[in-house]
Amino acid sequence: MKLLAAIDSFKGSATSKELNEALLAAVDHPMITEKISIPIADGGEGTLQAIQEALGGELLSAKVPDLTGALIEAPYLITDFEGQKTGIIESAMIIGIDRITPSKETICKTTSLGLGILVAQLVNQGIEKIIITLGGSGTSDGGLGFLAGMGAFGITKEQQNPLFSTNAIQLEAALAKLANVELIALADVTNPYVGDQGFSMIFGPQKGGTPDLLKEMDRLAVSIAKDLSRYTSSEIATTSGAGAAGGLGGAILALGGKIQPGFATISQLIGLEEQIAQADLIITGEGSLDGQTEKGKVPFGVAQLAKKHGKPVFALCGKRSVEIGAMASLVSGAYAIQLGPVSLSEAMNRENTLQNIGITGSELVNLFLEGVSYHD
Known part of the structure; x- marks a missing residue:
């Protein structure tokens, strides 16, 4: 029997790969003839490692x-993915909330500028497809810093939240830069850009x-959304996912990018469904x-894919x-360890x-396999 482990990281404790390998190493049963570890993530912590484990590639830094x-x-x-030179960025590694102690001061000063600068560098390297994961952001600037880093005009590059100082945005230079690049954001939140469910009101408190202050930010974001919508057929204010990562979703849409669900996209990249279809027991x-x-x-x-293929799955x-x-x-069962x-x-201690x-x-x-043996 094939046992497959596809466990997401326990944030602040252990990585996906470490958890998979610890579990598989502990399993010692004669009926288990093959053990498969699939490092996995949904677009948050561990995404780069999970994709590199599956596709290979070179981990660089800037x-x-x-x-x-x-x-x-x-x-x-x-x-390389499907013949395209592809760049993968975890936005939390640049603008993650773990880099700050959230306060009124930080929400007024933090910006997504560095993420835009990094994406611009990848474009200059000739990368054909760029995938950005949006989980864990510590910024709430409507994605304006990101746009400034990409070369948009009318947005300050100073160390402050540009939402408070931007009146008019010109995206022509940034759009030209991305003319031959496919830009994809991974996000599982569906919040719009503004309103009661927008980036300020929903995610602003934790930042x-x-x-x-959040009401004022939302008021300013309404004007920004109108400005951004001039460059796309979408109404940025109300588009699902535009409010992801403090409004980064809306900025990416304005540049002609797409927002895709994190888990579904990553599972496709790493070939997860094919592996689940060939396994006999899955632990996530x-x-x-x-x-x-x-x-x-x-x-x-993982559990949805397992059910699709009629495979038993447990969650830890x-x-x-x-x-x-x-x-x-x-799932057949969900258990705390x-x-x-x-x-x-x-x-949370790693060991x-x-x-x-x-x-x-x-x-x-062992318990599951005893049941299998009994019924056989």
Whole structure:
């Protein structure tokens, strides 16, 4: 029997590859004749590694400013996909919220400029397709910094949120730069650019915005959306996904880019469905299984593919909610790996996590295979 592990990273604890390998190494049963590790991500943490494991390619870096203006070595992957020279960027590695302590000050100063500068550099290198993952952003600038980095006029490149200072935008130079480039953003959120569900009101609070400030930001974003919509057939204000990553989705749409679901795109890139179809038992998981898991997260996507091909699937996690939404109907079981009451720091300790996923996973596989043997 073939056992396949496709577990998303436990954020802040262990990577997808580490979790897969720890589980598979712990499984020791004569009925398991092949073990397959598929490092996986939904567009957030671990995406570059997952795609590089599947497609190969060269991991490079460039010096660009992060969301605070500090110069960093930003990693990116250059690989070949379907005959195209493709660049992959995890935006969180440049403008990630983990780089700041969110406050009113940071939401007014952080910008997505560095991400635009990096994309422009890849275009200058002759990259034909650029894929940007939008998860984990710490900016809320409507994507204006990104546009400035791409060469748009009318937007400040100073270290401040350009949403507060931009009146008119000219995208002609940025559009010309992308004339022969396919630009794709990966995002599983469907929020529009403005309004009660827009980037300011929904994602602004976690980035340090106060209620009054966020209302002002949303008011400014309405004007920006009208300006951006001059360059596309879409109404940026209301388009699904335009509010992703603090409005980066809208900026990418204005440049002629596309927004695609993170998990579905990455699973296609790494050939996940084909691997699941050939496996006999699948184990997936993520740090926390809860009601949000069905919103495009890795375990939900893996479980859907497993069900499509009639394969049994289990989900493991660091923490499990009582209600896990539609996941409950897709998996044979969902289990937290903690072996007893522990503190959060103990639960997130890398060594503990890898040990516990090995113990829980191997015992679960043994139990499942005993059932198979009994029915045979």
